[in-house]
Amino acid sequence: MSLLRRIIIGIAIAAVSGGHLGAGGLREEPPSGPGVSIGSTSLPCVRRDAEGGVSTTPRSLMTKEGADVVVVIFVTSTCPIANATTPSIRRLHEAGRELGVDLVLVHPDPLVTPELASEHAGRRKLGMDVLLDADQRLARALGARVVPEAFVLQRTDDGWQIRYRGPVDDLYADVGRRRRAATTFHVHDAIRRIRAGLPIERPVLKAHGCAIERMIGS
Secondary structure, X not given: OOHHHHHHHHHHHHHHOOOOEOHXXXXXXXXXXXXXXXXXXXXXEEXXXXXXXXXXXXXXXXXXXXXXXXXXXXOOOOOHHHHHOHHHHHHHHHHHHHOOOEEEEEXXXXXXXXXXXXXXXHHOOOOOEEEEOOOOHHHHHHOOOEEOEEEEEEEEOOEEEEEEEEOOOOOEEEOOEEOOOOOOOHHHHHHHHHHXXXXXXXXXXXXXXXXXXXXXXX
């Protein structure tokens, strides 16, 4: 069985086991069932050298030797909602390092080049690893629908469990309905509760943003 098929089956089982469907067909209870088998998934990670040259190197999304909690945030360089969220993403990156959490940004747009992703990260002062998901295999596996959308994953004995999925913060109540400032920081709250051994009160929230355009045949 292919790796991608194992990922999709793991998520599908977790999504339907023991729970009810909330708004938009997403469960309100924490994910359960088999873990998500994406530890060996490798994506191109954008690197910039001292001379300003841009290249990519393969990076495994999650490893047994790495952090046991990983935050994956899907973004694009052109989505105004994603770009408006970058201050919260920067603060989350700093807080995550103190809590032993790894945070990566993922571009699911096949038209985004390493140079464009690097320029976007530099302009927005985003210092975390930036990965390219040109074939959208990770976006499909996790079920990402919009940018920005965040996934908090925790390593368990059964694999990687999705502990939270949804918006980074509450800056947007809906598309076109932006608050003056974010007041609730959903991902930060989720990782703090994980570290404290507490359940996440709302593990699934609807993310508002720009739709991820699926590639033909995906």
